[in-house]
Each structure stands twice: as structure tokens, then as C-alpha cells.
Amino acid sequence: MTKRRDLLKGLVTLPLLGGLSGQDALAHDVAKDFERDYFKELGLRTFINAAGTYTMLTASLPHPEVVKAINYAALQFVRLEDLQDKVGERIAELLKCEAAMVSAGAASAITLGTAAVLTGGDPKKVQSIPNDLTGMKSEVIMQKSHRVGYAHAIQNCGVKIIEVENRKELEAAINEKTAMLWFLNTGNPLGKIKDEEFVAIGKKYKIPTFNDCAADVPPVENLWKHTQMGFDLVCFSGGKGIRGPQSAGLLLGKKDLIAAARKNAPPNGDTVGRGMKVNKEEILGMLVALEVYLAKDHQQEWAMWEKQVKLINDTTSTVAGVKPEIHVPPVANHVPSIKIMWDNTKVKITPEEVRNALRNGHPSIETMGDDKSVDITTWMMIPGEERIVARRLKEILQNAAS
Numbered sequence: 001m002t003k004r005r006d007l008l009k010g011l012v013t014l015p016l017l018g019g020l021s022g023q024d025a026l027a028h029d030v031a032k033d034f035e036r037d038y039f040k041e042l043g044l045r046t047f048i049n050a051a052g053t054y055t056m057l058t059a060s061l062p063h064p065e066v067v068k069a070i071n072y073a074a075l076q077f078v079r080l081e082d083l084q085d086k087v088g089e090r091i092a093e094l095l096k097c098e099a100a101m102v103s104a105g106a107a108s109a110i111t112l113g114t115a116a117v118l119t120g121g122d123p124k125k126v127q128s129i130p131n132d133l134t135g136m137k138s139e140v141i142m143q144k145s146h147r148v149g150y151a152h153a154i155q156n157c158g159v160k161i162i163e164v165e166n167r168k169e170l171e172a173a174i175n176e177k178t179a180m181l182w183f184l185n186t187g188n189p190l191g192k193i194k195d196e197e198f199v200a201i202g203k204k205y206k207i208p209t210f211n212d213c214a215a216d217v218p219p220v221e222n223l224w225k226h227t228q229m230g231f232d233l234v235c236f237s238g239g240k241g242i243r244g245p246q247s248a249g250l251l252l253g254k255k256d257l258i259a260a261a262r263k264n265a266p267p268n269g270d271t272v273g274r275g276m277k278v279n280k281e282e283i284l285g286m287l288v289a290l291e292v293y294l295a296k297d298h299q300q301e302w303a304m305w306e307k308q309v310k311l312i313n314d315t316t317s318t319v320a321g322v323k324p325e326i327h328v329p330p331v332a333n334h335v336p337s338i339k340i341m342w343d344n345t346k347v348k349i350t351p352e353e354v355r356n357a358l359r360n361g362h363p364s365i366e367t368m369g370d371d372k373s374v375d376i377t378t379w380m381m382i383p384g385e386e387r388i389v390a391r392r393l394k395e396i397l398q399n400a401a402s
Contacts, residue, residue, distance in 0.1 A: 047364035049380040050389050052333050053215060053240035057366055060243045060380055062289065069288040070245065070281040078280055080267050087287045088258070091250065094290055097227040099258035101251050102238070102283045103265070106214035108276040109235035109251035110153035112261040114140065115272050116233075117180045117208050118157055121260035127270045130158030137179035141170060143191040146184035150212065154182060157272055166192045167201065174205050185213040185226070186332040199230040208232040208257065214249075215332040217241040220298055223290075227252050238282075241335075241379075244289030248282040305336040308378035308386035312338055315390035319397045321346030325373075339373040340393065349400035357396045358389075365389055 039046055053059045062070075084101055091100040103109040118136045119125035125136055140154050144163040151161060159179060164170040170181075170193060181202050188195050195211070202209035210233040211226045218241055226234045233253035239246030251261055265273040313324045321343035328336055340354075351374050358365040358374075365388070369375040374393070378386050 045364050047359070047366045048385045048389060049366055050358075050376045050378065050385075051366045051368045052337075052377045052380060053237075054368075055246070059237075059239040059246045060241070061382075062239070062245060062285065063243050063292045065292050066244055066285045066289045070285045073281045073284045080280060080283075081262075083280055083283050084262065087283050090287055091290060092252070094294060095227070095250075095252060096224040097234075097252045099253065099255040101258055101262060101265070102278050102286045103235070103249040103251050104276040104278045104282075105239075105247055105249040106212065106235045106237040107150055107153040107249075108273065108278075109249045110150065110210070110212060111156045111276065112265050112273050113210050113233040113235065113251055113253070113257065114154045114157045114159065114180065115264035116257045116260035117210075118159070119260060119264065120256075121263040123263070126263050126268070126272075129272050130156060133158055137177050139175075139177040140180045140182050141173050141178060142182040142184070143170075143187065143193060145190040145192075146182070146187040148184060148187075150184075150214070151182070167197065170201060171205075174207065178205075178207055181207055181209045183209060183211045183231070185211050185216050185222075189330055195226070195231075196229060202232070203230065208254075210234070215240050216334070217293075218298065218302075218334055220294065220296075223294075233257055238286045238289065242286075242289050242293050244286045245282040248278060248286045250286070302336070304383070305377075305379050308381065308383075309336040309338050309376075311386055312340075312376060312378070312390045312393065316340055316393050316397060319347065319394060319401055321401060322397055333377065335377055335379045337375065337377040339369070339375050340397075341373045342397065347397055347401045349396070354393075354396055354400075358392060361392060363388065365392060 049057055051057055087102060088100045092098060103112055115126070115129060118129060118133065128134065139160050139162050141162045141164060142151065144165050147163055154161060162173050164173050181198065183195065183198050199209055209231050211231040213222060213226060213234055214237040216222050217236060223236070231253070233251065235252070236242070236250040238244035238248035238250060251258065264271045266277040268274065309326055313326055316322050316324050323341045323343070325339045325341065326336065327339065328334060351369050351371060354374050355367050355369060358367055367374050367376050376389065
């Protein structure tokens with residue numbers, strides 16, 4: 001019987017192997033591979049991730065090569081700044097941009113990028129933000145439809161956010177205090193000013209533009225699309241689709257701005273970013289995660305996800321009244337996904353009750369959704385787990401329909 005530990009080690013090559021039974025592999029209790037069952041000792045349950053790369057669900061499982069890199073770095077000392085230099089150079093080369101740095105997640109990259117724009121790396125300005133912006137510009141403009149909770153990472157630097165709805169309002173809002181134009185990539189379909197036009201406005205007024213692409217991989221091309229489009233800064237989460245360390249992220253962009261961001265980041269003290277420490281293990285792990293991700297057969301991986309989602313679709317649709325819908329989100333979490341919906345007169349259970357039944361069952365399964373559907377994606381599942389999810393969903397829905 002294949003051990004789950006071994007399955008994890010060979011996760012990326014599984015689509016090539018074909019014949020392995022996922023359920024047989026998952027039948028082995030992973031805790032038996034370790035001297036201690038740490039989560040059990042703490043009274044915690046692990047689960048099948050049918051929800052996606054949410055931070056509250058610990059996002060993704062790092063690739064085995066990433067774990068090796070983390071373990072390698074953990075047992076040796078190296079100068080942190082030197083490591084950031086060399087890894088940044090290598091990442092910039094891989095992602096076809098001027099410069100790069102590893103940050104403590106995407107939100108950290110937003111704060112550090114904003115600090116870079118405000119201070120230019122000037123030591124006195126670096127020390128004065130967020131409380132004193134004397135001699136610095138103090139406003140950041142964004143589209144109202146792009147305003148989300150992550151914008152707080154901008155406000156960490158003490159700036160005022162100005163919301164606009166269209167190009168006319170944006171250009172009218174630009175003044176001597178305007179430091180940066182901020183763009184939320186997942187909001188591109190909603191905003192009236194699209195990405196290319198947004199960049200053009202920034203260039204027209206010589207104002208830096210920043211694109212938050214935190215959860216926008218895949219597709220792989222997004223890793224260089226937006227810097228090549230002309231955005232001065234772009235950030236990504238490292239622990240989502242790239243499957244690097246969850247507490248790591250990427251800040252990409254112009255050399256002068258990345259250099260300035262570094263001045264606002266650890267190990268430098270008395271900075272707005274001092275608490276956003278990224279260690280040697282995460283920096284090296286992030287580089288290796290990118291190398292592995294770029295080398296993948298992305299078409300093959302997509303085909304696997306489509307097959308998994310179709311299995312769940314075909315299984316649940318056999319229950320009378322159930323109407324699953326396969327879709328792909330347009331930007332963030334852009335992977336094959338499925339909404340499970342049903343006729344409440346035939347299947348007498350609410351989506352929340354289904355989610356709770358999945359969470360509290362054996363094995364525990366985490367899903368997302370609202371009051372109309374149970375939302376599922378398979379890209380964070382270990383191959384074979386989609387069969388378990390399909391079976392459990394059918395059982396719950398069928399019992400509610402009896």
C-alpha cells in the first residue's frame with residue numbers, strides 16, 4: 001500500500017503515473033509516519049481541502065522540493081541581506097522583471113511597496129513613516145470597486161486612500177500629494193478603468209502604479225504579464241498557487257523601488273516593515289517553489305483538475321434535484337471549480353448544513369460557498385481525494401432527498 005507520505009513526495013509526478021489508486025494511498029494514516037501526532041496532541045483535526053488557497057485554511061501544501069530547501073537552509077547560517085540579493089536576482093531573471101524580493105506574504109509586499117514609493121529609501125523618511133510624512137506625498141488613488149480589506153496594508157504607511165470610479169475622476173483626483181495609483185487585479189473585470197489604461201494614466205502623470213495579484217496564479221504567464229505591461233510594482237502570494245512557504249510573498253518591479261522597499265524591510269530596524277520578517281528558510285523556499293512551478297506541465301495539471309471536477313459533477317448530478325455547475329473564476333483562483341446547487345423542494349437541506357456535515361464528517365472536508373451553493377475546487381487536493389469528496393457529497397444530498 002502506498003503511503004500518504006510517499007504520495008506527497010511524488011505529488012507533482014502523479015498525473016504522469018496514471019495507475020495509482022488515490023483512495024488506497026490515502027487509506028494510510030499520515031500520523032504513523034511520524035514519532036508524534038502533533039495535531040492530535042493539540043486536539044486538532046486535519047481535513048481535505050476542497051475550498052482552495054485560503055489563508056485561514058493554511059492555503060497550500062508546499063512542494064517536496066520546497067520542504068527540502070527549507071530544511072537545508074534551517075541547518076546553516078547565511079547573511080540575510082546577501083541571500084535576499086542573490087535570490088532576488090534569480091527570481092527577477094526567472095520572472096523577466098527588473099528586480100524582485102521575497103516578502104512576508106502579499107500584504108507585506110503591499111506595505112513595503114508603498115513605503116518604497118513614499119520614502120525612496122531615504123533613511124530619515126524610512127524612520128518617520130507612518131506617523132510623520134513631512135516631505136513625502138501622502139495620497140494613494142484606487143478605484144472604488146478595488147477597495148478591499150487588503151488596502152489596509154497601504155494605510156500602514158500613514159497615507160490617505162482616495163477612491164474614484166472612472167478615468168475622469170481619477171485624473172481630477174491627481175495632485176501634488178498623489179504618491180501612487182493602486183490596482184487590484186482581481187477587480188479588473190469590475191472597474192471602469194482596465195489594467196492597460198490604468199498603467200497609461202500612471203505614465204502620463206509620472207506616478208508609480210502598483211498591481212496586487214496576490215491570488216492570480218495560475219495562469220503562469222501572470223508572473224511576468226503585469227510588470228511587462230508597465231506596472232512599476234506587482235505582488236504575489238507565495239503560498240497559494242505557487243505552493244511556496246505560506247508566509248512568503250513576492251514583490252516585483254523597478255530596481256529603484258525594490259531597493260527602496262528593502263530599506264523598509266528586515267533586518268533594518270526602526271522601519272514600518274520591521275515586524276514583517278522573512279527568514280532564510282522562506283526566502284530559499286520561495287525561490288525553489290518558483291523553479292518547480294515554472295517547470296511544471298501546466299496543461300497537464302489543468303486537464304487533471306478538469307477531470308477531478310467532472311467526477312464530482314457527474315457523481316452529484318445523479319441525485320434528483322441537484323444541479324452542479326462547472327466554472328472557472330475569471331481572475332483570482334483561476335482554476336476549474338464547481339458550484340453544487342439543488343432544488344430545495346426535492347433536497348431538503350441548506351448549503352450551510354451541507355458544509356457543516358462535510359466539515360464534521362470523517363474525513364473532514366472544507367468547502368466554501370454561500371446560501372445558494374456549496375463551492376468546491378480540487379487544485380489543493382491530493383489526487384484521489386476528489387473521489388472521497390464526491391462520495392460524501394452524494395451521501396449527504398441523497399439522504400436529504402430521501
